[in-house]
Amino acid sequence: MSITISLSTLVWLAAWAVLALAVAKLYDLLIAAPKRFQQYWTSQGVTGEPYRFPLGVLPDIQRAADSDRIVEYAFGMARKYGLLQWQIVAGICHIISYDPEVCRAIFTNKAQYYHKASQDQKEIMRPLLHNGLLLSEDAYWKRQRALISPGFHFWYLQEMVPIICKCVSDWVQMVQGKIDASPDGSVELEMNHELATITLDSVATAAFGNGFRADPERADRFIHALKQVLDNMQARTLNLLGFIPVIKNLPLPSLRAIQSGCATIEQIVKDIVADRKAGRSGVVKGGKHAGMELMAQRAAETGEALDEESTRRRDLLDLLLEAQANMPEGEVLTDRAVEEESINFIAAGAETTSNLCVWMLWRTITQPPVSEGQSILEKVRRELVATIPKESVTNPSIDELKELKYLEALTYESLRLHPPAPTIPKYAIEDHDITWRGKTVHIPKGTTVLINANVIHRLEEYWPQPEEFRPERFLSGGGNEQNNNVNDSVAPSPAGSDPTTPQPCASPVSPKTAEEIAAERARKAAQPFAYLGFSAGPRKCVGKNFAMLEIKIIFSMILRQLNFELVPNQYIAANPITRLPRQGIKFRVTKRNWMKDDDQLLPSHDGLMDDAVMMDNVGEGMRQRQQHASVSVLKPLGMI
Ligand code: HEM
Numbered sequence: 001m002s003i004t005i006s007l008s009t010l011v012w013l014a015a016w017a018v019l020a021l022a023v024a025k026l027y028d029l030l031i032a033a034p035k036r037f038q039q040y041w042t043s044q045g046v047t048g049e050p051y052r053f054p055l056g057v058l059p060d061i062q063r064a065a066d067s068d069r070i071v072e073y074a075f076g077m078a079r080k081y082g083l084l085q086w087q088i089v090a091g092i093c094h095i096i097s098y099d100p101e102v103c104r105a106i107f108t109n110k111a112q113y114y115h116k117a118s119q120d121q122k123e124i125m126r127p128l129l130h131n132g133l134l135l136s137e138d139a140y141w142k143r144q145r146a147l148i149s150p151g152f153h154f155w156y157l158q159e160m161v162p163i164i165c166k167c168v169s170d171w172v173q174m175v176q177g178k179i180d181a182s183p184d185g186s187v188e189l190e191m192n193h194e195l196a197t198i199t200l201d202s203v204a205t206a207a208f209g210n211g212f213r214a215d216p217e218r219a220d221r222f223i224h225a226l227k228q229v230l231d232n233m234q235a236r237t238l239n240l241l242g243f244i245p246v247i248k249n250l251p252l253p254s255l256r257a258i259q260s261g262c263a264t265i266e267q268i269v270k271d272i273v274a275d276r277k278a279g280r281s282g283v284v285k286g287g288k289h290a291g292m293e294l295m296a297q298r299a300a301e302t303g304e305a306l307d308e309e310s311t312r313r314r315d316l317l318d319l320l321l322e323a324q325a326n327m328p329e330g331e332v333l334t335d336r337a338v339e340e341e342s343i344n345f346i347a348a349g350a351e352t353t354s355n356l357c358v359w360m361l362w363r364t365i366t367q368p369p370v371s372e373g374q375s376i377l378e379k380v381r382r383e384l385v386a387t388i389p390k391e392s393v394t395n396p397s398i399d400e401l402k403e404l405k406y407l408e409a410l411t412y413e414s415l416r417l418h419p420p421a422p423t424i425p426k427y428a429i430e431d432h433d434i435t436w437r438g439k440t441v442h443i444p445k446g447t448t449v450l451i452n453a454n455v456i457h458r459l460e461e462y463w464p465q466p467e468e469f470r471p472e473r474f475l476s477g478g479g480n481e482q483n484n485n486v487n488d489s490v491a492p493s494p495a496g497s498d499p500t501t502p503q504p505c506a507s508p509v510s511p512k513t514a515e516e517i518a519a520e521r522a523r524k525a526a527q528p529f530a531y532l533g534f535s536a537g538p539r540k541c542v543g544k545n546f547a548m549l550e551i552k553i554i555f556s557m558i559l560r561q562l563n564f565e566l567v568p569n570q571y572i573a574a575n576p577i578t579r580l581p582r583q584g585i586k587f588r589v590t591k592r593n594w595m596k597d598d599d600q601l602l603p604s605h606d607g608l609m610d611d612a613v614m615m616d617n618v619g620e621g622m623r624q625r626q627q628h629a630s631v632s633v634l635k636p637l638g639m640i
Helices: 007-043 058-066 070-081 100-107 119-129 138-152 154-181 191-208 216-238 253-277 292-302 316-325 335-366 376-387 398-402 405-417 514-530 544-561 594-601 611-627
Strands: 084-089 092-097 187-190 423-428 432-436 439-443 448-452 562-566 586-591
Touching: 007 084, 007 092, 058 070, 070 084, 092 100, 100 432, 100 448, 100 514, 119 216, 119 253, 119 335, 138 154, 138 316, 138 335, 138 544, 154 187, 154 191, 154 398, 154 544, 154 562, 154 586, 187 191, 191 216, 191 316, 191 335, 191 544, 216 253, 216 335, 253 316, 253 335, 316 335, 335 376, 335 405, 335 544, 335 562, 376 405, 376 544, 376 594, 398 544, 405 544, 544 562, 544 594
Parallel strands: 092 448
Antiparallel strands: 084 092, 187 586, 423 448, 432 439, 562 586
């Protein structure tokens, strides 16, 4: 007996099979997997908000985001379920760490068990970042990181100072021109947008030299395309479109906008690289670079010859092209990889820095006086006037910038309360154990751990009066310059040896039991991991020194030459994902007569200040400067 099945029956059967598979997958995703996940973690003593079909805590997060209470929401969860807990958002299960002790393990002795993020999370950013530093892993990442890192060393960063100064100076001049042309001698500016323009200009110029600035129309297209791509990627993360199987690949407007933006960016970068290779563009300023003297000094010490090539000014593109030309036998750095790394550099460096700058400006302008009637703005300006002479206002030197300790503390404090990247994902690639609060917790392969810096930066046991905005907390303890890479070390440095090492609250009573003593030790060891603005461990921000330098240049120049006043009656709240102000922040900007007004701030301005007040006016930074005046210039730029 033969059975014949018609084609249409076959199609029906196939369709039913696909449907059954889809239903099974959905059942697993939305019902079975969350149940297994909860059971597994409960058995290890880790809890979280019980899963509610089908969206889990998504509605709670949306509500918190809408009312700008996302940090409070996270804090509420931390109080309710502890510093290590699960979270289930629409069937997506992950572990959240609000605990520096857990972070210490993830960033140090267990770092080899983690990748940057899950494939799903990476997929959203892949069209822009491809296999560049931000998304690559393992041996390829290691090699690329080793190639890029020298670009952030002292000699190269020195090169960046005139480049960034020029970008900021051009912006200040443009604003001053607008002020001159206005009837009332002021302009209203949305500073989130303005700072984004400055930081993108700076970072792209640092990457591509005059290849970027030489063609303003092309630079504009690049800026618009990058904004279009980042906005749509963020939207697809928030509305989960980028995560849902099948739907994430549909040619919806958001995906098409990402694809067209990425195509524009890639073409522009390709052209810039081709121009450089053909010798049609160069770095911003030709000639010898500022680190020449140091290199000559070192060459004299070591007896090595100083060849012409190594003394030439470079930007990131030069660095990559040189690496490309000098790859060891059997290894290749393709043009495509050079283009990808350049795009990663810009994507990682522009918005993060402007995001921090806009909140920092808001704090600087609006924060009420902190001590003896002095506002943060006054303190910063006094330090600027005391450190950067009038002739250097538009072109401060790296040595002068290095001395701006109060401004540095202000940056760190702004980064504590407004981290631009507050959620750092880590994805376990192998089963392993960590020790948490004295017990062993098993982390299975495939677990995503989300590290929440917004909560960690406000834990009272590490940050006394955490909600108070107090830059001084980064000045006390001293010795800022000694170990700025403390997060690299497995063994923590003594508290206070680093500006980003929080000063722990003194325990009111000394611990008595063995358990209490162990807990106290663990807490101390975890201290450096209570500050994660630039993250920590092997994948910590490679651009930290560049960012700190850039922020110092921006603030030293704009606060000296311009006055800012917050436009009243604005709704100021942070976007739940990007942490950027949702509707920007508007300031009324006027010219500052710094030639005259600076004199009022000079310590020697007779009749206005006695000695005691003067010392305080310039702030602890001045005291620290005096203490550390003898720091060697050959030290890496951790101190910037
Ligand atoms: C205030 C400004 C900045 C902040 C807050 C910041 C923060 C971060 C954070 C949190 C990470 C993730 C680390 C991890 O996954 O554990 C990161 C990575 C990175 N950042 Fe930054 N960043 C800033 C500025 C910059 C700048 C200016 C550049 C380049 C010029 C840059 C380049 C990078 C790169 C390339 C990575 C990936 C490193 C790797 O995976 O090896 N960042 N940054």
